[in-house]
Amino acid sequence: IAGITQAPTSQILAAGRRMTLRCTQDMRHNAMYWYRQDLGLGLRLIHYSNTAGTTGKGEVPDGYSVSRANTDDFPLTLASAVPSQTSVYFCASSKGGMNTEAFFGQGTRLTVV
Amino acid sequence: RKEVEQDPGPFNVPEGATVAFNCTYSNSASQSFFWYRQDCRKEPKLLMSVYSSGNEDGRFTAQLNRASQYISLLIRDSKLSDSATYLCVVSPYTGGFKTIFGAGTRLFVKA
Numbered sequence: 001i002a003g004i005t006q007a008p009t010s011q012i013l014a015a016g017r018r019m020t021l022r023c024t025q026d027m028r029h030n031a032m033y034w035y036r037q038d039l040g041l042g043l044r045l046i047h048y049s050n051t052a053g054t055t056g057k058g059e060v061p062d063g064y065s066v067s068r069a070n071t072d073d074f075p076l077t078l079a080s081a082v083p084s085q086t087s088v089y090f091c092a093s094s095k096g097g098m099n100t101e102a103f104f105g106q107g108t109r110l111t112v113v
Numbered sequence: 114r115k116e117v118e119q120d121p122g123p124f125n126v127p128e129g130a131t132v133a134f135n136c137t138y139s140n141s142a143s144q145s146f147f148w149y150r151q152d153c154r155k156e157p158k159l160l161m162s163v164y165s166s167g168n169e170d171g172r173f174t175a176q177l178n179r180a181s182q183y184i185s186l187l188i189r190d191s192k193l194s195d196s197a198t199y200l201c202v203v204s205p206y207t208g209g210f211k212t213i214f215g216a217g218t219r220l221f222v223k224a
Contacts, residue, residue, distance in 0.1 A: 035214075040121070040216055041216060042117075042200065042214045042215055042216035042217060043157070043200070043214035044214070045212070090156055090157070101159045102157075102159070102212075104156035104157050104158070105156060106155070106156050107154075107155075107156055
């Protein structure tokens with residue numbers, strides 16, 4: 001089934017640890033995004049990628065890094081996790097820019113303790 | 114002031130009711146507008162795009178008012194299955210990636 005897959009679905013992480021959230025899509029979409037969703041704040045863009053080999057910063061990039069080595073994969077790394085990074089993380093993709101429909105992964109629930 | 118603001122609700126309505134949500138945006142240069150639906154603990158999914166001329170899809174109608182900088186979503190003949198959070202989405206410029214999501218409006222439809 002075509003779509004976008006995230007892993008893990010949930011994780012409890014000790015503060016200070018490094019963590020990579022994985023995201024893979026098989027729709028050959030050019031653009032990919034990482035959002036975090038917190039109660040009352042909605043979805044906030046962390047990083048995005050227009051196409052393989054390029055990335056950009058979103059609204060809340062601090063503490064996160066991404067890479068886009070190929071079209072399908074867009075991992076998000078927390079170099080040294082802090083409790084304020086406890087959130088639900090969604091990866092999304094679209095054919096080109098957010099003016100076209102965005103498809104979201106099922107989310108990763110991350111708790112930093 | 115937030116760039117995109119929505120009434121968080123919750124809206125509690127009986128089946129068959131008509132309910133409307135508004136969403137205001139602060140950037141007058143915004144070009145593209147959408148409504149997404151998010152079920153509890155699930156990912157958001159596109160409900161409909163919002164065009165300048167309005168957009169209707171079955172029981173759902175979306176409208177844009179550029180002068181007052183708001184978009185609206187009208188749901189007629191509400192069903193139990195319409196219970197969800199509705200997210201207003203605004204793109205500040207054509208092709209832009211920093212699309213802004215509202216915090217969402219929760220709707221509960223009861224029998």
